[in-house]
Amino acid sequence: MVLKRLVSLAAAASSALMISSVNAADSGFYVGAGAGQTHIKDQAANPNGSGTIDFDAKSTAYRAFAGYRLKAIPIIDLAGEAGYINFGNPSRSSQGQNVEYKLQGAELAGLLIFPLGPVDFFGKAGALYSSVDRNIGGTSSTRTSTSPVYGAGVGFRLGRVGVRAEYEYFDVSNLNRLQMFSVSGLIQF
Secondary structure, rough: HHHHHHHHHHHHHHHHHHHHHHHHOOEEEEEEEEEEEEEEEEEEEEOOOOOEEEEEEEEEEEEEEEEEEEEEEEOEEEEEEEEEEEEEEEEEEEEOEEEEEEEEEEEEEEEEEEEEEEEEEEEEEEEEEEEEEEEEOOOEEEEEEEEEEEEEEEEEEOOOOOEEEEEEEEEEOOEEEEEEEEEEEEEEE
């Protein structure tokens, strides 16, 4: 009876050590880059004085980021992440005016990660410092702002290499809507 308990205790201890060593390999610094699609909606005053111009366009976006992932408890990881996003240069003609936007920004966010083996599900919240350049029929304006960011995604890891797909919504005050779908690759150190 005592021997059986000792064997069970030894098996449980070795399992706990193996799990903790696997979990320790998941924490650390990481870098990544990706691409995706930005969707922008906006209403702007027409520079010729005839009402507003509705803008609704999509553009290719690029991103680079670095972060640190920390094992919080066995079922939850936390990460802090900083990055740069080039939202692209969407343009189109609306109400006889050529309308073009140029957007870029720096993002700082926290991630709450639920790891299930090699698959990660995560939520994201943070802030974006953005620059929005708008050109309507030759009349340009530039605005900067700091805005909240919300997002969610799924990732797949194989050792120190991973890929993730995510959706982010940026609550930029001088735009009606800015959202992005992206796919990124990352390497963890």
